[in-house]
Amino acid sequence: MDTTTKTLQHYIGGNWVHAKDGATLDVFNPLDDSLYLRAAKGSRQDVQSAVAEAKTAFADYRETLPKERERWLLRIAEIMEERKAELLDCLIDEIGSPIQKAMFEFEKGLTMIRAAAGLCRNVRGETIPSDAPGKFSMSVREPLGVVAVITPFNVPLIKTTRLVANALAVGNTVVHLPSEMAPHLTLLFAQIVADAGMPAGVYNVVTGYGHEIGDDLTSHKDVKFVTFTGSTVVGQHISEICAKNKTPNTLELGGKSPTVVLADADLDKAMPLAARSIFMFGGQACIGTSRFYVERPIYDEFVKRFAMIASKIGMGDLRDPNTVIAPIISDRQRQRIKDHIEDAKAKGATVVTGGEWDGNRCQPTLLTDVSEDMTVCRTETFGPVTSIYPIDSYEQGLAMANDTEYGLSSAIFTKNIDTAFHFARNINAGMCHINGPTIHDEAHVPFGGNGESGVGREGTDADMEAMTELKWITVQL
Numbered sequence: 324m325d326t327t328t329k330t331l332q333h334y335i336g337g338n339w340v341h342a343k344d345g346a347t348l349d350v351f352n353p354l355d356d357s358l359y360l361r362a363a364k365g366s367r368q369d370v371q372s373a374v375a376e377a378k379t380a381f382a383d384y385r386e387t388l389p390k391e392r393e394r395w396l397l398r399i400a401e402i403m404e405e406r407k408a409e410l411l412d413c414l415i416d417e418i419g420s421p422i423q424k425a426m427f428e429f430e431k432g433l434t435m436i437r438a439a440a441g442l443c444r445n446v447r448g449e450t451i452p453s454d455a456p457g458k459f460s461m462s463v464r465e466p467l468g469v470v471a472v473i474t475p476f477n478v479p480l481i482k483t484t485r486l487v488a489n490a491l492a493v494g495n496t497v498v499h500l501p502s503e504m505a506p507h508l509t510l511l512f513a514q515i516v517a518d519a520g521m522p523a524g525v526y527n528v529v530t531g532y533g534h535e536i537g538d539d540l541t542s543h544k545d546v547k548f549v550t551f552t553g554s555t556v557v558g559q560h561i562s563e564i565c566a567k568n569k570t571p572n573t574l575e576l577g578g579k580s581p582t583v584v585l586a587d588a589d590l591d592k593a594m595p596l597a598a599r600s601i602f603m604f605g606g607q608a609c610i611g612t613s614r615f616y617v618e619r620p621i622y623d624e625f626v627k628r629f630a631m632i633a634s635k636i637g638m639g640d641l642r643d644p645n646t647v648i649a650p651i652i653s654d655r656q657r658q659r660i661k662d663h664i665e666d667a668k669a670k671g672a673t674v675v676t677g678g679e680w681d682g683n684r685c686q687p688t689l690l691t692d693v694s695e696d697m698t699v700c701r702t703e704t705f706g707p708v709t710s711i712y713p714i715d716s717y718e719q720g721l722a723m724a725n726d727t728e729y730g731l732s733s734a735i736f737t738k739n740i741d742t743a744f745h746f747a748r749n750i751n752a753g754m755c756h757i758n759g760p761t762i763h764d765e766a767h768v769p770f771g772g773n774g775e776s777g778v779g780r781e782g783t784d785a786d787m788e789a790m791t792e793l794k795w796i797t798v799q800l
């Protein structure tokens with residue numbers, strides 16, 4: 324890869340190539356908006372070339388043995404460990420991850436790859452009893468072909484490792500469009516894939532602006548599956564394209580995740596987890612808790628303790644392990660957060676703590692007295708901002724938690740196991756954590772949401788089912 328000039332190239336068909344028209348895009352360090360590097364700005368031609376390479380490679384790759392794919396994936400994990408420092412630096416300087424979050428993402432990424440390696444041997448169909456005498460009947464799972472992977476800026480390593488590795492594990496080839504704000508991380512990963520010996524054309528990366536070339540990828544007739552993680556508005560657009568072309572897809576979108584805290588909760592344990600639920604990476608997490616519903620007997624105590632924790636959260640050097648609050652990625656996202664806070668203040672919300680900015684970082688912000696007419700009440704903020712509402716009963720908490728168009732993660736803190744399970748079964752969300760933070764993810768779980776938060780689940784088993792198709796085969800004996 325051409326790193327000396329800091330102009331990154333696409334990775335297509337096993338080669339590092341400039342954009343066909345030579346165009347580049349600038350990537351900025353979100354901490355101070357300085358130029359971080361330049362990357363190829365892809366066009367339709369680049370997308371077509373990547374899909375063509377992936378399609379050609381699929382013919383041989385689909386015939387590879389599980390043990391070969393397993394070996395490549397395990398080698399990728401080994402090389403990731405060797406290049407840990409480089410990957411961490413990139414997560415810090417390209418997207419502004421504090422080292423604590425970068426480490427979390429790196430470790431999670433490793434488990435994603437290793438879990439995918441285990442998936443190679445588990446692409447299974449079944450034998451099926453037949454009503455026809457002497458007929459042996461079975462189903463087999465087959466890879467789909469070229470998979471389009473589209474990833475967001477905030478957890479580029481987790482999403483890349485999980486979705487790319489799962490697609491490759493089950494025998495598909497991939498064309499990856501990373502966020503225009505995080506191309507370097509993905510291209511470092513592409514170098515690792517190449518060095519692990521993965522055949523040329525199996526994994527391809529085209530960098531560029533999604534709003535310019537995304538449609539060329541998702542509507543391509545040779546793309547057989549689309550997996551998208553990003554905002555709800557882009558997800559809706561992709562869903563419409565996929566519906567028209569009958570391209571199966573999974574969509575992992577935005578959230579407005581609730582946490583309910585009942586009067587019997589162990590606040591000593593719950594408080595640090597509540598803080599982690601929203602402030603990690605400066606609130607730029609789809610599964611962050613942006614709504615807390617707290618029972619009245621402990622409401623004042625909860626707000627007081629939360630404010631104390633929030634005011635002490637680390638906002639220092641990104642390489643300091645105590646730093647939690649990250650710079651907000653772009654001007655557009657910063658403006659959205661400012662708008663949400665200003666709108667809430669203007670309409671009567673109380674800013675218990677925070678609300679101010681330190682450079683590109685928003686202070687951890689707690690809002691109370693939030694009402695339905697405020698934007699922050701129902702819309703994803705994607706910053707270190709959360710609202711705390713008092714509730715008079717568990718039933719009211721459940722009803723308010725369910726009063727949303729989203730349905731991603733959720734949590735409840737209580738010692739009552741019956742109530743906890745009632746909540747888990749009745750909350751309209753793809754995920755629920757009892758006495759744990761809404762921010763939690765593992766390689767082999769069904770991760771995803773409902774409604775405006777998306778369609779389908781990801782994770783080893785879910786991706787295996789989504790990224791393969793069943794074929795029924797019979798043998799007349």
Ligand code: NAD
Nearest residue numbers: 474475476501502533534537538553554557575576577609
């Ligand atoms: P975004 O929607 O702006 O961009 C995501 C990706 O979509 C980028 O790669 C972008 O280039 C691409 N894109 C843009 N237009 C496209 C088009 N027309 N066709 C195809 N691709 C296109 O999102 P973002 O700002 O990078 O990420 C933040 C959002 O992602 C938040 O809403 C967050 O909740 C969500 N998110 C969800 C999950 C999840 O698992 N549910 C995880 C992380 C982030």
